Amino acid sequence: MAGRGSRLRPHSLTVPKPLIPVAGQPIVHRLVKDIAKVLKQPIEEIGFVLGDPAFFGDDVVDSLTELAEGLGAKASIYRQDQPLGTGHAIMSAKPSLSGPAVIAYADTLIRAEFDLDPTADSVIWTKCVANPEAYGVVKLNDDQNIVELVEKPETFVSDQAVIGIYYFKDVALLKDKLQEVLDENVMNGGEYQINDGIKRMMADGRIFKTGTVDEWMDCGNKAVTLETNARMLGFLKADNEEQLIDDSVVLENSKIIEPCYIGKGTVLRNTTVGPHVSIGKDCVIENSTVKNSLIQNQTTIKNANLDEAMIGNHVKYNGEFTKISIGDYTIIE
Template identity: 70%
Template structure:
């Protein structure tokens, strides 16, 4: 089994936090988004992962440190890492085709901008599986249309009339991913464009037209990391899940001086808490200092300093300095507010 991860986008909706760090490497509950996503997919598959292929953008942004981080992620799961580049952003289908040498055999394709919680058996008898989540407002999503055998017969984008409540979340399984590759090659060769780009859906629709069987795999939780507000909410939800599972979230190397931690929180090593209350639902990166402050429902990354603050629904980057009375803030790396 392979996992193919297109992640070449710049994450503009999450700026300023993606000005220096690609969005899939922004940490949620103490771990980069893409690390959590790939590990959760591997757990659902319950199969040996032979290769994980990452499709990155411009090397000037997705540099050597990013490549090394992703290689280590693949190796930690016993898989061979492969790195590809999408230098010209031409859509989801085009991104997948940038990894053409890896598109053979069984594979999961997963876009690295969401997190999931799932507990289902993957139907490997189907030609393909599209992972979905039941939603209350299907008109806001792309959804699947099912026949009486619970097979997917159509993909419908933001339906004005009810089709189904199963929204497509951007994770797909293909028993033989070369079949998708062949159809996407046709899309590219014949310049089939939707929304100004080459889309994975056009390859999938051609597979359906050729009689391939598509089923659904429904996740219990689907968490977005598209902008600051939803990323903080995803951090809150993920901390709750991890606490329930018994995962250790607090480092043993935390310095506390008249400080209180209200769990669940993720607090990395070398964090210093002075005259402060932290939590619930707070993630603090390595080496961060919180002094004379109250922080809840927030993400603060590594080596930042927060003083004299009351923070709620805040997101602060790496090596930032914040001193003030603002509450709902979003501060990027190496920024200062004093």
């Protein structure tokens, strides 16, 4: 999670993208918890690969430590000092690369229910897609083993797209191969890639299987993050496992059209919220209509008609635009 999330600016200018809330929880918190559900086994350690300490500071470390400890695990914090690709990022966590492990990119959310194949040396999680030519996909043999990774194939290879979550029965095997990649300075696009380590494992005869997820939701830019927020709210409402509207929310001549998430201490006056809206804590929204939107904490909104809006923390907004994207500490009155 060391990247700066430039496609999600202005929101990622002040908050690291994996910590931006979707449906009331930071992206990386939801991802880690969902992976834990799929694994169905105790987790001993969670390693987080962060970037510049000036941006990924103590507050980020504290949030991630709390996340890991909440799952009964130790948190290990690593820093990727240069943006040199996925393989380089993984090797930044070298002291933790032993035994069974999951490696995941922290800007995606999933819904999945499957058992890890005990015969596999590795499982690459995939999603069936309608347009595989737009993705990196896996090539399978007759035994349904993965034998090749193909990036944006021009001719049909398979419809199983790689989503960026991997399981290794012994991740030290990947570590050894990525060390070879670094030592030999094997780069693609100017970066060291996890795929080059995986391909070397395949060449050694290691067995790779697919684990197919039911839902794969991206948080790469504003539009897809809003779509992910809406889909996740729908899933959470159906699951009925989380309280989505805090008991302290104040409704004054206002209406909530579910599914929505509304945080502690938020006040709605003469306002209709929903569907598919997430609002953080201690917000005030007056004389407004808000739907299909994501609003963070301690923000005041008046006289607005918002649809497909994404608004940061400590914002004051009073205006007529609908499809807005406003970063933290912005005032528009």
